[in-house]
Structure formats: C-alpha cells, structure tokens
Amino acid sequence: GQQVMQIPQYQHVQEGEDFTTYCNSSTTLSNIQWYKQRPGGHPVFLIQLVKSGEVKKQKRLTFQFGEAKKNSSLHITATQTTDVGTYFCAANFGNEKLTFGTGTRLTIIP
Amino acid sequence: DAMVIQNPRYQVTQFGKPVTLSCSQTLNHNVMYWYQQKSSQAPKLLFHYYDKDFNNEADTPDNFQSRRPNTSFCFLDIRSPGLGDAAMYLCATSLQGGSEKLFFGSGTQLSVL
Numbered sequence: 001g002q003q004v005m006q007i008p009q010y011q012h013v014q015e016g017e018d019f020t021t022y023c024n025s026s027t028t029l030s031n032i033q034w035y036k037q038r039p040g041g042h043p044v045f046l047i048q049l050v051k052s053g054e055v056k057k058q059k060r061l062t063f064q065f066g067e068a069k070k071n072s073s074l075h076i077t078a079t080q081t082t083d084v085g086t087y088f089c090a091a092n093f094g095n096e097k098l099t100f101g102t103g104t105r106l107t108i109i110p
Numbered sequence: 111d112a113m114v115i116q117n118p119r120y121q122v123t124q125f126g127k128p129v130t131l132s133c134s135q136t137l138n139h140n141v142m143y144w145y146q147q148k149s150s151q152a153p154k155l156l157f158h159y160y161d162k163d164f165n166n167e168a169d170t171p172d173n174f175q176s177r178r179p180n181t182s183f184c185f186l187d188i189r190s191p192g193l194g195d196a197a198m199y200l201c202a203t204s205l206q207g208g209s210e211k212l213f214f215g216s217g218t219q220l221s222v223l
Contacts, residue, residue, distance in 0.1 A: 031209045042200055042214040043153065050209075088152060092209040096160070100152040 006101035023089035116215035133201030
C-alpha cells in the first residue's frame with residue numbers, strides 16, 4: 001500500500017534550537033498537508049503544499065515540498081515550549097483520502 | 111463557533127460489550143471520517159462517508175460499523191470490543207474530501223476492561 005515515512009520518530013531539542021522533520025514517499029504525491037497534535041490533543045491543520053518545489057512560511061515554521069513531489073519537510077526556527085507536540089505529514093496520492101505519516105514527536109528542554 | 115464535537119471524551123466498556131461513539135458537526139461538511147489512533151502512532155482511517163456514501167477501508171475489521179443518519183451526525187459502533195480496540199477514536203470532517211484539510215474533533219478515548 002501507499003506509505004509515508006517520517007523521520008526522526010523522536011526529537012529532543014533545547015529551547016531556542018532549530019527542529020526539522022522529514023516526510024518521504026516512494027510515490028509522487030498530489031499534495032501534502034502538515035498537522036500538529038499537542039499531547040492529549042487532536043491533530044490541527046497547519047498548512048497544505050501543492051506545487052513542486054513550493055515553500056511556505058508561518059512565522060517560525062517553514063514548509064517545503066520537494067521538486068519531485070515525493071518528499072516534504074517542516075523546519076522550526078528557534079523552538080519554544082509551545083512547539084511541543086507530534087508533527088504529522090499527511091499525503092494525498094490523488095484519491096479521496098489522506099495517508100498520515102508516522103509522525104515526529106518533539107520535546108523541548110527548557 | 112463551527113466545530114466538530116465528540117462525546118463522550120472518555121468511554122469505558124467491557125470486553126465484548128457493544129459501544130457507540132458519537133460525532134456531530136456544525137460545519138455542514140459533506141465528508142465525515144473515523145480514525146483510530148493508538149498511543150504514539152499515526153491516525154489510521156477506518157472509514158468515511160461522502161454525504162450518504164459509505165467508504166470502508168480494506169483492513170477495517172468487521173467489528174467496526176458506522177452510521178450517518180444525517181449531515182450533522184456520524185456514529186461509530188464497535189460490536190464486540192476487544193482489548194486491542196482500546197484507543198483514541200477521532201472524528202474528522204472536510205468540505206468535499208480528497209485533498210481538502212481535515213477538521214478533527216477532540217476524540218473519544220476508549221478503554222476496554
């Protein structure tokens with residue numbers, strides 16, 4: 001089946017350090033979304049990327065979609081304690097559903 | 111505010127005792143989804159409704175059923191819960207499905223004793 005791998009599975013950073021999570025597919029994607037899930041919470045939509053090579057920014061967050069539309073990354077600059085949570089990519093392969101990546105759990109050391 | 115509401119937040123049931131989880135939405139979205147999420151794992155799609163059309167995932171056990179009596183409400187029925195069914199169950203909606211973003215409810219944490 002169509003799978004989406006995310007690395008790393010866990011990331012511990014000092015507050016103020018940067019953080020990056022990567023999402024990879026063996027199949028070309030129609031588009032990709034990113035969600036954040038706080039501990040004990042539910043996934044919340046962050047952004048959608050559609051175009052090859054697309055880069056979008058939301059304050060300290062930078063999202064990229066690969067030129068081949070098979071991979072994506074989320075980079076957080078100067079992490080804060082409010083960034084704690086699990087970040088999921090969710091891929092659309094051109095059908096009706098989203099396939100969630102395995103997630104990267106971010107913890108912040110104050 | 112328009113939203114997706116799940117009740118209850120926590121549900122405890124006994125092994126083999128049928129249980130129903132509920133979801134309602136005020137977004138007037140056409141598509142409603144049920145996801146199962148176990149600890150430290152990604153949400154796993156069980157099934158979804160596009161309007162009244164039911165779409166089951168190939169690997170969803172027969173033990174799981176769903177009903178959508180109207181646009182606003184959707185139910186997840188677990189006919190004979192096993193210990194392995196203990197999980198967070200998330201309801202989500204999207205306007206037209208496909209690649210549109212999902213709006214999640216707060217989830218129901220199911221425990222099976």
